[in-house]
Amino acid sequence: MRQLFPLLFFAxxxxxxxxxxxxxxxxxxxxxxxxNPRFMLATFAGLTIFMLAGIIGFTNAQGTFANSVYIAASIIMGFLLYLLLAVAAVDLLNLLVKTNAKMQGLASVALAVAITGGGILNAQYKRISKEEIAIPGLHSNITIAHLSDIHIGHFWGPKTLQKIVDKTNAQQPDVVFITGDLFDGKIRLTSKSLEPLTHLNAPVYFVEGNHDGYSGAKEIKQKLRHIGVEVLENEVTHFNQLQIIGLNHMRATNNDPGMHGTAAKPSMQSVLSQLNIFPDKPTVLLHHSPDGIELANKYGVNLYLAGHTHNGQLFPFNFVVRGVYQYNKGLKKFKETSIYTSQGVGTFGPPMRVGTKSEIVILKLKPSAK
Structure with missing residues (x-):
């Protein structure tokens, strides 16, 4: 039945x-x-077809025309979502306050335009989210920056990445962790796009996300290594007092097909069992999606850093994501393991955020009182 879930979802x-x-x-x-409603039906059907074809067909396309089509299709996606919600809201309001039909239509369009514009502006504002976490075994404080889901591509390029780097440097972290989806298509998959990362004033560690896989994970990793970023691929390394486990994006257990994994690929369960992990050392796990928290806890992980969810990115999908992922956003805890799921600093699809935020996460790790 679980194998049929993707088909049922798309249907x-x-x-x-x-x-x-x-x-x-x-x-x-x-x-x-x-x-005759046929004209309006043809109009909305045409916009929907353009939206789907533009996003699906041009995600990895390159060139000015492809970029223009993808941008238009993505913004139309967000606009149509809020036009639908605006019409529904106006219909409900009309039950209480009667207005003429034309006024209802104009109000619906105006509301959808306002939300779309506001969502685009909101996505561009990168907020700093701060938390303190007590870690057993630490002897002194360590400040880490957690970046996820930057999605360099049709909308976000090196200028945006430089702004993210500048804001991150201002927090003076000791180390920077990037938990995947650095890229969102091939259109800006160049060394120039990554050049701002060389301005980070701390060591940088990276694990891949599912969109990096779509964009070309091998090439992305080569370019990152070339500029001095440490790319982790199902391995353990050490920084300062921390043991760092970096995993490729994968399903949690061998029996879990997952949304982005198959039985032919490894799982967190199989990979973690083969790694040389010191259970008593302060440990941070980097993995793109917030899956397998039980496994992280089993192997003595103190802090699990993930992204992927975007917290739904657009209202009302934040409620949907909350139902799919138990650890959908922010700092939570499972037994002795803390997990921080970033809402992401970029966007996928519409360059908008409504009811969510683009965040740079700053975590101060401090010695546990125990």
């Missing part, structure tokens, strides 16, 4: 998409007194 997605198109077409035909 439900397209059913909901078709329903949304019919709903918007009927409402806008009513708003603007169009006797």
């Amino acid at each position: 439900l997605f397209f059913v909901l998409l078709a329903g949304a198109n019919f709903y918007l077409a009927k409402r806008f035909s009513f708003y603007f007194d169009l006797r």
Whole structure:
């Protein structure tokens, strides 16, 4: 049954998409007194097809035209989502406050435009999230910066990365951990895009995410190693007082197909059992998605750093992600293991954040009182 989940998900997605198109077409035909809703249905269907084709077909495409199509399709995706929610909200409000049909239509469009514009602005503002975590075995404080889901690609490039680097340096971390999805397509997969990382004033460690795999993980890792970033691939290393475990993006257990793993690939369960891990040393685990917390705890991990979820990125998907991932955002704990799931500092798809934030995570690790 679990193997059928992706098929069921996509079937439900397209059913909901078709329903949304019919709903918007009927409402806008009513708003603007169009006797035949076919024109509006064709309009919304056309926008939906363009949106899907632009995002799916041009994610890894390169060149000015491809970039323009992807940008337009992604912004249309966000706009249509909030147009649908705006129309529903206006319909509900109209039950209490009666207004004419044209006014309802104009109000719906204005609300969707405002939310879309606000979401684009919000995504560009990179916030600093700070936490303190007590780690057994530490002898002195260590400040770490956790960056995840930067998604260099059609929207975010070296200028954005430089701003992230400058904000990170201002926090004076001792070490920087990047937990995947550094890239989001091949369009800016160049050494120039990564050059800002050379300005970080601390050692940098990287593990891959699923979007790095789509973009070309091997090439990304080669370029990172060339500029001095330490790339971890299912291995253990050490920095200062910390033992660092870095894993490729994988499913948690051998029996879990996961969203991005198959039985042909290793799992956290199989990889961790083969690593030379010192159980009594302060340990940080780097993995792209917040899966397998039980395994992390079993192998003595004190702090698990992950991303991937974006906390849904766009309302109301933050509620969906909360149902899918138990550790969907922020600092939480499972027994003796702390886990911080970053909401990400970039975006995927629409360059927008509504109800979520783009964050640079600064964690102060301090000796445990025990």
